[in-house]
Amino acid sequence: MTAPASSPLLAALDRLRVAISSCAFPLDLPAAREARRTQQSVADQLRDYILPRLSRLDAPLLVVVGGSTGAGKSTLVNSLVGQRVSEPGVLRPTTRSPVLVLNPEDQAWFAGDRVLPGLARTTGATGNPRTPDTPGTPGTPGTPGTGGTTDTGGTPRTPDTGGTGRDGTGGNSLRLVTDTTVPLGLVLLDAPDVDSVVAENREMADQLLAAADLWLFVTSAARYADAVPWGFLRLAVERTVAVALVLDRVAPQAIDEISAHLREMLAEQGLGHAPLFVVPEVALDENGLIPLNAVMPLRIWLGNLAADSAARAAVVRQTLEGAIGYLIGRTPLLVEAHTEQLEAIGRLRADADRIYRAAGARVTEATADGSLLRGEVLARWQEFVGTGELLRSLERRIGWLRDKLAATLRGRPAPERELSEAVESGLEAMLRAAAESAAEQTSAAWRQTPAGTALVDRYGPGLELMSPGFREAAARAIRDWQGFVMQLVREEGSDKRSVARVLAYGVNGIGVTLMIVIFASTAGVTGAEVGVAGGSAIVGQKLLEAIFGDQAVRSLAARARKNLEDRVEALLGAELLRYLQLLDALGVYPDVADNLTAATNAAAAQR
Ligand SMILES: Nc1nc2c(ncn2[C@@H]2O[C@H](COP(=O)(O)OP(=O)(O)OP(=O)(O)O)[C@@H](O)[C@H]2O)c(=O)[nH]1
Ligand SMILES: [Mg+2]
Numbered sequence: 001m002t003a004p005a006s007s008p009l010l011a012a013l014d015r016l017r018v019a020i021s022s023c024a025f026p027l028d029l030p031a032a033r034e035a036r037r038t039q040q041s042v043a044d045q046l047r048d049y050i051l052p053r054l055s056r057l058d059a060p061l062l063v064v065v066g067g068s069t070g071a072g073k074s075t076l077v078n079s080l081v082g083q084r085v086s087e088p089g090v091l092r093p094t095t096r097s098p099v100l101v102l103n104p105e106d107q108a109w110f111a112g113d114r115v116l117p118g119l120a121r122t123t124g125a126t127g128n129p130r131t132p133d134t135p136g137t138p139g140t141p142g143t144p145g146t147g148g149t150t151d152t153g154g155t156p157r158t159p160d161t162g163g164t165g166r167d168g169t170g171g172n173s174l175r176l177v178t179d180t181t182v183p184l185g186l187v188l189l190d191a192p193d194v195d196s197v198v199a200e201n202r203e204m205a206d207q208l209l210a211a212a213d214l215w216l217f218v219t220s221a222a223r224y225a226d227a228v229p230w231g232f233l234r235l236a237v238e239r240t241v242a243v244a245l246v247l248d249r250v251a252p253q254a255i256d257e258i259s260a261h262l263r264e265m266l267a268e269q270g271l272g273h274a275p276l277f278v279v280p281e282v283a284l285d286e287n288g289l290i291p292l293n294a295v296m297p298l299r300i301w302l303g304n305l306a307a308d309s310a311a312r313a314a315v316v317r318q319t320l321e322g323a324i325g326y327l328i329g330r331t332p333l334l335v336e337a338h339t340e341q342l343e344a345i346g347r348l349r350a351d352a353d354r355i356y357r358a359a360g361a362r363v364t365e366a367t368a369d370g371s372l373l374r375g376e377v378l379a380r381w382q383e384f385v386g387t388g389e390l391l392r393s394l395e396r397r398i399g400w401l402r403d404k405l406a407a408t409l410r411g412r413p414a415p416e417r418e419l420s421e422a423v424e425s426g427l428e429a430m431l432r433a434a435a436e437s438a439a440e441q442t443s444a445a446w447r448q449t450p451a452g453t454a455l456v457d458r459y460g461p462g463l464e465l466m467s468p469g470f471r472e473a474a475a476r477a478i479r480d481w482q483g484f485v486m487q488l489v490r491e492e493g494s495d496k497r498s499v500a501r502v503l504a505y506g507v508n509g510i511g512v513t514l515m516i517v518i519f520a521s522t523a524g525v526t527g528a529e530v531g532v533a534g535g536s537a538i539v540g541q542k543l544l545e546a547i548f549g550d551q552a553v554r555s556l557a558a559r560a561r562k563n564l565e566d567r568v569e570a571l572l573g574a575e576l577l578r579y580l581q582l583l584d585a586l587g588v589y590p591d592v593a594d595n596l597t598a599a600t601n602a603a604a605a606q607r
Contacts, residue, residue, distance in 0.1 A: 035337030064212035069193035183306035240322030
């Protein structure tokens with residue numbers, strides 16, 4: 001078998017790996033939990049098995065010895081090797097760091113991080129009474145005729161610091177032990193218990209089984225019907241992993257009955273073809289090993305497999321194809337869950353968008369329909385026009401208005417500055433109310449789904465309020481707008497015809513009058529609605545027309561209005577941005593699902 005360093009399939013799977021990792025499921029939606037798990041497990045499978053295996057098809061067969069807690073996995077591995085390479089134990093769980101037993105000539109394959117790149121390497125047998133990690137320390141001499149066990153002699157990549165496991169190994173490391181009795185081309189990996197009370201062990205067992213070419217699944221007479229191991233075996237069927245079983249520690253008189261029952265269960269689960277080895281319960285020898293004859297059939301089977309490159313290749317092909325098929329079969333779930341995220345984010349975005357757009361439209365409407373000509377603004381305006389100061393030189397044709405207003409609004413002097421300030425605070429209050437209610441409505445709309453609620457909660461109460469800088473930004477925008485209006489008046493007033501009049505009334509007075517006019521300048525305000533406010537605004541309108549002419553007033557009003565609308569839009573747009581940025585930061589990108597589908601199809605086409 002050749003080892004393609006790169007192949008179209010490898011390239012397609014690498015592309016698929018990238019596409020899978022770009023999926024994101026940040027919102028707690030119905031499909032998210034399963035999708036996150038799947039994403040992790042397929043990414044692990046690619047990294048730990050599919051890609052390294054595909055890139056070196058001729059690497060030794062990795063046989064992972066897995067199964068129930070205390071089933072006798074470590075004892076079995078030791079007995080197959082004829083050495084205590086992995087420390088067995090009475091207390092559960094015993095094996096915490098996996099032990100990889102291999103022929104010294106195969107060592108080069110595993111010294112690097114091609115296999116299980118996430119696991120640091122340490123060296124030396126855990127059952128070795130000598131300091132296991134001293135490089136170059138000769139191991140315990142082997143049982144005569146069975147070869148010798150040595151540590152791998154290399155410098156450990158991660159020194160063993162005593163670790164967390166009772167076997168004295170570090171938590172997340174892979175211990176390499178070489179032994180000449182292990183046939184060339186096949187390595188045994190003693191894994192932690194799949195049904196461990198220790199979560200790390202279960203995860204490690206998961207990871208190791210996902211990296212295996214062949215599962216050597218050990219169960220005992222006492223545990224063979226347990227649920228957890230069967231969960232793993234069903235997974236093996238689903239992924240078409242090559243599996244062999246060892247029924248360990250069976251009382252000789254129960255062998256027939258139990259093995260028949262187990263075979264029945266295996267057949268029911270689609271594993272009828274899996275080789276089954278039965279190891280009777282026997283007294284262990286003085287080294288804690290099962291006598292050789294009890295494990296001989298298994299040893300021979302493994303030896304034959306190692307020696308037969310075609311058989312090995314078939315095992316690899318079965319497991320590899322199963323893993324790739326499983327991976328390809330999972331991606332629709334990821335696409336669906338990613339799309340679900342996108343749609344939910346789209347809805348949240350649309351909610352925020354709609355609410356802020358409506359808020360902007362309401363402000364725009366309110367600055368034109370006379371709503372602003374109330375309270376303080378109206379009072380100041382009436383004072384302003386009522387003093388007669390403004391009206392003194394009005395054209396005769398609006399003289400009646402002047403008389404009418406002057407008669408009703410006679411009073412203390414009201415400089416245009418007060419009016420201008422009233423306009424400023426009236427507008428500001430209106431904008432604040434709009435920003436406050438939009439924030440409230442948006443967060444309420446988002447809270448209608450659990451995922452939206454989680455988002456609002458994650459961001460904190462700030463999202464339910466207008467942003468802290470809004471007040472200041474609004475005040476600045478209004479002042480800028482007022483400045484713009486004054487500038488308009490100044491420019492329009494520089495015309496020869498009107499310069500004298502503008503000077504007579506003052507730029508500020510005319511500017512503020514223009515503001516009042518646009519606040520009430522809608523065609524929509526008619527009849528009774530015009531009321532005092534609209535009526536008095538007409539005075540302003542007439543004044544401006546007298547100064548600039550009808551046409552110019554219309555244009556001035558339109559430009560002043562447009563400028564105000566733009567500023568309102570920008571202010572509320574910045575408020576809306578808080579929500580949009582939050583959604584953007586979730587990192588759910590639209591083209592990812594299509595990409596993943598395309599990468600899946602491309603990988604499927606290369607199989
Ligand atoms: N008499 C006898 N004892 C055994 C046999 N196999 C295992 N034991 C004992 O059972 C206990 C557990 O064996 P281990 O080999 O540590 O089992 P394990 O499956 O590796 O356990 P974990 O790593 O904790 O999952 C130890 O005390 C062993 O000595 C056997 O065939 N006969
Ligand atoms: Mg063990």
